[in-house]
Amino acid sequence: MHKSERLFQLVNILKGRRLAITAKQLAERFEVSERTIYRDIESLQDSGVPIQGEAGIGYIIDDHPLPPMMFNVDELTALLLGSKMVSAWTDPTLSGHAKAAIEKIEAVLPAHLKQQSDHSPYLVSSFNHGKKQQDFSESLRNAIETCVSVELQYCDVNGTPSNRVIEPLGLVYWGGKWTLIAFCLLRQDYREFRLDRMQHLTITNIHFVKHQEKNLDHYLALIRAKYAKQCD
Template sequence: MHKSDRLFQLVNLLKGRRLAITAKQLAERFEVSERTIYRDIESLQSSGLPIFGEAGIGYIIHDHPLPPMMFSLDELTALLLGSKMVSAWTDPTLSGHAKAAMEKIEAVLPSQLKQQSEYSPYLVASFNHGAKQQAFSALLRDAINANYCVKLQYQDANNAQSLRTIEPLGMVYWGGKWTLVAYCQLRNDYREFRLDRMLDLTATTIPFATNTNKNLEHYVALVRAKYADQS
């Protein structure tokens, strides 16, 4: 666990307790040494967190706004809106992480700001991203991370169907539709595939390699150059 993650979880743990907890208990909880916990506590206290207690007795956070986690309403709106988008428009795993992130943010908010955040004017609809697209999204995310080819049955805008082996490079959200950017082995070139037009998707164990002329950044550079020439 990274130090930043441990500090964040440490704050949440102390914030949620009514009674003090010792450094030994914290060390066992986070699987680190007591010395590490002492350093973490000192670091948090020096940043302004109201942590009370001492070694051998225990630590607790009094009910008080936490300075490092203070957000303006606009900052909070941006963070929560982004998390809601990820929650609504990606696969269940990423959605779960987004919801967990929102809970962590809301857990350390002062009550006044928490009340304001509950009345956001933004609504994120998820009805265009069904279970099938979510499953495809999860499969593609794993394939992109592992650099494995996938077999795709696809139906284009003219209802023509094709079966291809593709090398998935990344996914782009175009405000309503997810599009997969991939290198198509049938065409030996970049192709874009909308998730809502995918009929079937199968993972393989066939690896592929990227290079300077075959990766997501290269594709984006080509697109930018194309539109620059047209302007």
Template sequence: MHKSERLFQLVNILKSRRFAITASDLAARLDVSERTIYRDIQHLQSSGVPVAGEAGVGYLITEYDLPPMMFTLEELQALLLGSNMVSAWTDPQLAANAQAAITKINAVLPEKLKQQVDELPYIVPSFSHDKSQQQTTLLLRQAIANKTCIEFHYIDVNQQSTHRIAEPLGLVYWGAKWTLIAYCQLRTDYREFRLDRIQAITPVCKVFVTHPQKNLAHYIELVKAKYQTS
């Protein structure tokens, strides 16, 4: 790893932390010696980067506006793939933000990297997530953020329609379909609802409250426990 790249990584690590990190921990993360970390810290301090702390105690960067991040090709590929997925499979607002991010990334790429990025082996089709599902996703995301109930009709696997009032907790993409994770007031338990089977959804002006036994993380833990024991 070149020194310039190591210094960028060192600054990013220090900037991302709320508490000081020791030279030994930094050395382990960057796979260098502690002596190298001490020299790098001195170099940053002499360059005007406000690194606070000392040997044996730890280091931390105080308030500081950093220059734009430098990404490797692999990091750019990951960012662009993720942005393309958001653009294709989420709601219009998130899609617009993802496209804006892609535009900004492409605007600062050197020509050599642009060509490599254009040759990404991944394609993200959007035809399976139509405008109706986009609007549903937007409404659900807003309801999740505001912790407000939703009302809808749901078509189950047997093509039976039921009326539901639910507390939306999160949206999960399983690789083929988006699924709403919610606490169903009809069943008084967690339920999964495929977005393509949700009909006539409307927000309800009723705020719900989450707690340790009713939230998305708790649901995920229950799912993990189920599959680990099966």
């Protein structure tokens, strides 16, 4: 567990208790040393978390409103904007998680921050992201995560249909449209497929393996090199 995650969970544990909990109990819970817990407590106190107590007695958070998740105004604005983008532009499952995150963030916002959030200058539109694209997005996301091939019926920019078997590697939002980056078995090379031009897709049970020259990072490196060369 990373330190940031441990600190976050530590705050939640202390907030949820009526009686103090000792460093030994916390150390056993997080499977770390008591010395680590003492350092964590000190870090949280230095950052403004009102933790009361001392070594050998135990710790508890005073009945005092905490800064929401210890983020400042700009950080919360960025998180809310990002969550709204995910809610509007991705598949139904991720969208649901994003909406839940927005509700949790807004639930702990102080009044003055809620007012700022309500009057944010940013508007996230969900136009051009219909149910068909959202369903494709969810199926492709699952295929990417499990490394399974996809049979795809696709129309190019000229409306010419084609059937492909592809190995999906990543979904990229270029602005306005989602694009699937995949390795095309027909062309034996990377290809880009816009979700709004997909007609039908079938998830197969054929697994593929990513390697040094077949993955999303490799594709992006090739794109960067291509544009760098054009700019020379």
